[in-house]
Amino acid sequence: MKKAYRDNEAFIEIKDLTFSYKKSPVILNNVSISFYKSEITAIIGPNGSGKTTLGKLMSGILSSEQGSVFLEGTNIKGITLGNIGKKVGYLFQQPERQLFNPTVKEEIGFAHLFMGEPKDKVDKKVSKIIEELSLQGLENSSPYKISRGERQRVALAAILINEPSFLILDEPTTGLDMIKKDKLSEILKNLQQQNIGMVIISHDKSFIKSNADRTLEVSGGEINEV
Amino acid sequence: MKFDPRTKLIMVFSLSTLAVFVIDIYLLLVVLLISIVVSNYFKENWDFLKRTKKFITLLIGIVLIQSIFSPAGEILLSINNFTILTTGGLAKGIRVILRMLIIIISATIMTGSSPREIIQALIQWKVPYEIAFMVSLSIRFIPILGEEAKDAFTAIQLRGVEIDKLNLTKRIKIYSYMFMPVLSGVIHRAKELSTSLEARAFRAYPDRSSYIKLELARKDYLIMFVSTLFTISILGIYIIMG
Numbered sequence: 001m002k003k004a005y006r007d008n009e010a011f012i013e014i015k016d017l018t019f020s021y022k023k024s025p026v027i028l029n030n031v032s033i034s035f036y037k038s039e040i041t042a043i044i045g046p047n048g049s050g051k052t053t054l055g056k057l058m059s060g061i062l063s064s065e066q067g068s069v070f071l072e073g074t075n076i077k078g079i080t081l082g083n084i085g086k087k088v089g090y091l092f093q094q095p096e097r098q099l100f101n102p103t104v105k106e107e108i109g110f111a112h113l114f115m116g117e118p119k120d121k122v123d124k125k126v127s128k129i130i131e132e133l134s135l136q137g138l139e140n141s142s143p144y145k146i147s148r149g150e151r152q153r154v155a156l157a158a159i160l161i162n163e164p165s166f167l168i169l170d171e172p173t174t175g176l177d178m179i180k181k182d183k184l185s186e187i188l189k190n191l192q193q194q195n196i197g198m199v200i201i202s203h204d205k206s207f208i209k210s211n212a213d214r215t216l217e218v219s220g221g222e223i224n225e226v
Numbered sequence: 227m228k229f230d231p232r233t234k235l236i237m238v239f240s241l242s243t244l245a246v247f248v249i250d251i252y253l254l255l256v257v258l259l260i261s262i263v264v265s266n267y268f269k270e271n272w273d274f275l276k277r278t279k280k281f282i283t284l285l286i287g288i289v290l291i292q293s294i295f296s297p298a299g300e301i302l303l304s305i306n307n308f309t310i311l312t313t314g315g316l317a318k319g320i321r322v323i324l325r326m327l328i329i330i331i332s333a334t335i336m337t338g339s340s341p342r343e344i345i346q347a348l349i350q351w352k353v354p355y356e357i358a359f360m361v362s363l364s365i366r367f368i369p370i371l372g373e374e375a376k377d378a379f380t381a382i383q384l385r386g387v388e389i390d391k392l393n394l395t396k397r398i399k400i401y402s403y404m405f406m407p408v409l410s411g412v413i414h415r416a417k418e419l420s421t422s423l424e425a426r427a428f429r430a431y432p433d434r435s436s437y438i439k440l441e442l443a444r445k446d447y448l449i450m451f452v453s454t455l456f457t458i459s460i461l462g463i464y465i466i467m468g
């Protein structure tokens with residue numbers, strides 16, 4: 001496992017956080033942990049241990065009454081999801097849940113066009129990202145009729161157009177063969193060089209070993225460094 | 227005390243029939259009160275009422291829209307000759323809200339029975355198994371659909387779309403985008419479900435045996451009789467009085 005330089009300021013900081021779903025036992029019990037932009041952090045743990053819950057708490061999708069999550073020093077509760085999305089990209093376990101348009105090209109540029117950005121500017125950004133994520137030739141395809149790996153890259157492209165500083169990827173290697181996993185590794189390394197921090201929630205030991213700088217295990221409500 | 231799902235279905239049917247046919251506001255209030263008492267007797271989950279708080283603006287909106295588009299009686303509120311609230315309109319709006327509440331609250335009576343029991347009740351009423359099974363599937367998938375719609379709504383915001391800053395037209399448009407992932411999920415799930423049903427030989431034989439057998443007790447007959455009689459009497463009075 002490679003060691004990376006860690007800057008002092010945590011990008012996402014979790015302080016004394018306790019979380020449970022309604023009428024269910026506690027999933028995270030008084031946990032405190034920091035995530036840095038300079039690192040790729042892997043989160044592992046058994047099924048149902050709270051890995052995805054931790055990712056959702058980090059991105060403001062879920063919130064807890066007990067404890068706090070800070071994004072660049074600001075409590076995440078005071079930031080709208082729209083503003084969080086400009087800084088933190090979240091790739092869902094099922095990428096099809098975050099695809100809203102009939103074509104790949106429209107999908108990638110949709111949020112920017114919707115918020116009133118000029119079309120030529122958005123088109124330029126879309127073309128650049130399509131090239132970076134090797135999605136050439138799929139511009140006019142339906143995001144629902146392409147392979148799972150391609151669909152995941154489309155969802156990632158749609159996130160990256162926001163130029164986030166941090167990514168949370170939930171089980172990004174599910175359903176990918178070795179070649180596609182290598183392609184994903186290459187993309188993640190490129191992103192890391194662009195100073196984008198990452199959290200990878202995964203079961204895939206070999207993928208974590210070759211990509212992550214540090215590994216955290218979520219189990220029994222606790223988070224421990226492995 | 228445990229009641230047969232068929233008894234509960236009759237109660238729900240009676241209350242919602244009254245909700246649709248009754249016009250008098252006071253009588254609607256009585257029906258609502260009965261719905262609340264019955265639903266409470268079955269000790270059902272009242273969490274949904276907390277969620278209805280979010281719809282208060284919608285409810286007020288319904289009253290205003292009803293009042294603006296069907297003005298009647300005395301004017302209560304008008305701005306520059308534009309009538310907003312009238313006594314007749316207000317009454318119509320209140321009626322709509324009462325009807326909605328009766329239908330929602332009476333439907334919660336059924337939440338105490340398991341989907342399997344409801345299917346069995348329908349089958350014993352000679353509803354074809356395929357239809358009864360479809361009903362139970364739709365009940366089971368409602369929470370999943372809700373979760374998917376919630377995920378889509380979160381995902382759309384995390385794409386940098388600030389919903390609060392959008393005007394009403396754009397806000398409605400953004401909701402229409404949410405249909406894409408939800409609809410695609412539904413179609414995908416329906417395909418998988420049909421394959422797995424075929425694989426498990428669904429409808430291979432014309433008759434199905436069942437492990438569960440529902441039996442009506444004396445109290446079930448009594449409640450069914452009282453509910454039906456109550457509904458028919460009120461409807462009868464309405465028809466006779468024109």
